[in-house]
Amino acid sequence: MIIPALEYYLLLGAALFVIGLLGVLVRRNLLIVFMSIELILLGANVTFVGFAVALNNMLGQAFVIFSLTVAAAEAAVGLAIIVALARHRETLNVDEIDTLRG
């Protein structure tokens, strides 16, 4: 089995992270922002896996499983909030959701 070099993992992870980050910063639809956050999480997971393989330490892979579980739960809760918000405000544009402004 050919194991790609660590750099590829890291590049992929970083790419996912940056795409996710830009999505969070740039996009206005809350659903997209939420998906971008998932992307960031995935970027981190890929990096974890890469290091786990490179360092031959299974703990990294265990962490990925763990964080995926958390992400799933988070997605459930987050989506529920977004649905509730969408019903309540009738918009998912983040510019209009600024109740916490000081």
Next chain:
Amino acid sequence: MESLPILSLVLWLPLAAAVIVILLQDRRAMFGVAVLGAALSLLLSVAVWAAFEPGAGMQFQESFAWLPALGIQYALGVDGISLLMVLLNTFLFFLCIIYAWATVNDRVKEYLVTMLLLEVGITGVFLALDFVLFYVFWELMLIPMYVLIGVWGGERRVYATIKFVLYTLFGSLLMLVAILALYFVHGNSTGTYTFDILQLTQGTYGEVFQLWAFVAFFLAFAIKVPMVPFHTWLPDAHVEAPTTGSVILAGILLKMGGYGFIRFSLPLFPDASQLAQTAVLTLSVIAIIYGALVALMQTDLKKLIAYSSVSHMGFVTLGIFSFTQQGLDGAMMQMFSHGLVTGALFLCVGQLYERTHDRLIANLGGLAHRWPVFAALFLYFSLASIGLPGLSGFVGEFMALVGAFATGVRVFGVLAVFGIILSAAYMLWMYWRVMLGSLKEAHRRLEDLSVLETAVLVALALVVIWAGVQPQAFIQIFTADTSGVMQAVNAAQVAGLVPK
């Protein structure tokens, strides 16, 4: 004294009463329990006084490990200095709750719980022998006071109570920093990290550290006393506070500042104290004269008494920072007397307000015609406040002045003496305008004091004359302990004003 944790009982009984009050609904039952709790606390503190041995240092000590890893413990104890304050505290709370029985009808349950919690907080400050415990109580007492002014207060109560809390917090946070610094400096030099007040007091500290820590403690205590120019929260708080709130505020809260100076500042930081002596004495004299002059021109009765407190507490700091036996004893007596007398004066003003719904001096007059009993008691406490010999106010002022004259610079004493003319001026002038002369038409039908109100004031009056005629009964409680403080501060490396 292994058998009975008597100090813990004194401390926590009001809390137990508060818990029971929460469960009750009937007004009489609630007051009954509250009075009982306060009375038991008072009786137990009197029992402590009876069993107390003057001069034997800290007594009735209790201590349990609380957070042993950090050297924090639950430690209580009394010496003469704290005993007098605890007695004053339990006595005033007992009277206040009785007085409230006659007057408070608004949110009785919340009121009683607040008062009882306040009592716990203040008693704890005087009993704690561990800095963390002390600090917890010091802050704990703020919350009920905040509620007391904020809920039962006058029109501008929110402004007053926020000002009071923020001002006090500002001082106490600096003190917290200094306490932590003390903890680490002491730990680093001796190897034992502890918050034990007695152990920390034994230590010696470098001069620079002393100065910084002294300033932090000083601000906390000076705001509490309050010393000029940190006094402006006091008139606002007093004017807006309900009657019992004013009594507790003037009667005991202010004493925490003086207590702090005697218990912490002087023994912990003798060198810094000596260096600061001239400055603090100057501020004290300014407070005496300035407070009196400002009081002279006040139009609101409560403000007048608030500024008179600034003036009278000036004698406390004057006595303490004379670093003499007479000065320290005088400061203690002045605190005790001020607690009784000013507390009583605020009760009087409260009773006046209950009846006339007016506190502006210009709107009152001739009330002595209708209320002979009130007039006599009000005059009595006014005279005690003036410092008439034979009543308690004179003892403290006189001894503080003796102390002030003992410092090398006599000008402090000479200037402070003039405060006694001014105090007579504003009190007698006030009494004249409020009680004498011709009666206003609107006040013709008002009733004199009820039996309960009279009883509360008479109880205070009896202690006032006792402390004036035979002050030795009180001085002997604490004079050995203040002597220890005086020796500690005069063992400083730095020379102060007193020639050695």
Next chain:
Amino acid sequence: MINVAWLVPLLPFIAFAINGLFGRAYLKKTTGLVANAGVLGALVVTVLLFLAQGGHPEPETVTLWTWAASGDLTVNLDLRVDALTLVMLLVVTSVSFMVHVYSIGYMAHDPGFWRFFTYLPLFVFAMIMLVMANNLLVLFVFWEAVGLCSYLLIGFWFERRSASAAAVKAFLTNRIGDVGFLIGLILVWHVFGTLDYDEIFAQAPAVASAMPGMLTIICLTLFVGAMGKSAQFPLHVWLPDAMEGPTPVSALIHAATMVTAGVYMVARFNPLYVFSADAMIVVALVGAFTALFAATIGLAQNDIKRVLAYSTVSQLGLMFMALGVGAFTAAIFHLATHAFFKGLLFLGSGSVIHGTDEEQDMQRMGGLFGKMRVTGTTYIIGGLALSGIIPLAGFWSKDELLGATLLAGGAGYLLFAMGALASLLTAVYTFRMIFLTFFGSTRMEADRFSHVHESPAVMTIPLLILAVGALFAGFVGVPPEHGLIHDYLHDTFLAAEAAGLMHAPSTAFVVTLMAISTVIAVFGILIAFSIYLRKRPAPETIGGAAPFIHALLVNKYYLDDLYDLVVAGGTRSIGWLLAWFDLNVVDGLVNLVGVVVSLAGNGLRRFQTGRLENYAFSVALGTALVLAFYIFMVR
């Protein structure tokens, strides 16, 4: 006998306590009897004490309890009985008793009857304690306590604005003096290390040679206290106003007893004063000046009680003059005789006021003698004694203190001139008062005049008894310098003798002086007779001849107005200014901190947009910056 000395103050105190607690509700008119019983008891015990202590009483003390002990300051509550105390006690209790009896009649119709008879025994208690004190602090305590009673009794009719004002003025003026006293007291403690009389006196010579300047300061500060209490210039202004109180109060407190406390104090501290020539001369000059100054004002007053008040100020000045030249016995002698004849005059004026339905203005009296023979006769006896007519009480004591100034030499001649002039004026204003009140044709409305009546026996009997005192009390000082009182007080004033302040005058000197004194007094009476009875020259022409001086005298040299303006007004202005400063500057700074913090918060809240992407961006940026810092800087 010393063991029962505490009964003397205790009995009036019990009367005070009973009347104070039960007077309003239960006792009512009975309070008068209770008070009289208490004071009579004190008088009886005093007399017994006096008899038991014999001709030359040794100072004895009894300790009641320790008042305060703090470090090396120990103050005991002691009672002291010695010759000076006994003389004072006799004067105080006897005059007090007379005034108490008289007051039953005088105050009979007053609604505050019980209150009056609560305050009065309280005063007697405090005054007794004052003279029985054995250390400076107890002296000070009761010094202020008598001041309190004075305050309460001046303001007795508190619905009258002027009465309350006078009461406050009296208390505050006394407080100014008390500041001096208190400073002196504390200095005594620092210099002598004790407050007990005997221990202070024992150390006096040593201190005098070690630090004479300090001793003078102590003497002068204590004297400031005496000036306040005994109404000496410039602190005399409260005493004439104090006449707002009921007349028995004026007689007891503001003539016979309390105001003499200052004289008593200086006499008591004679072992200190004799070592400070500077302090002595100040005492003498202040006394002589006050004597003359007050006498001139007394000439132009129309209120019968005010004339007596200025007369009291003047006579107290003479006593201080005597103290200042070292004639302590003469001063105490004059104090005692003065208590009798001035008490008599005040009670007499009260009887006049009582009989004329509250008339105090002498210009609206006249011709009262026919209607009030007992009052009139006793009043004239008192007036003769005050003027110093041989052989009445005032003659002997005044003669002696005038003689003492001459014997002192030096500045004494000036003092003598001032004292003699004051005596002349005394005779003039006293008989001006008597002629205007009792003789000539009446200036009252006819129907009011017809209602004028003699006072009841309960008032006239004390007048008669005091008149006997005014007639014969002087004989305790006869022959001059060698009378009973001189012998009795000899040991008390040993220090003055040791300091060479006692002089033994020749018989020729004594006789000449007596002649001069008599001539002065008679001359003064003749002047008054000529002006106010014969109207040659008429009083108006004298006032008209020098309108400026007349206005000055009538308005008391404008001193009261000056004090009102400068002292009271000045203090209020400063207070007003500071109150403004406190509200706007000190508290303004505090509020400024609050404003600055909330402004800063207002500015910073712009960063809190509530937009998710802004927060995310700052998180990202922050992370990037931290990373960059670690990557490029730390490595």
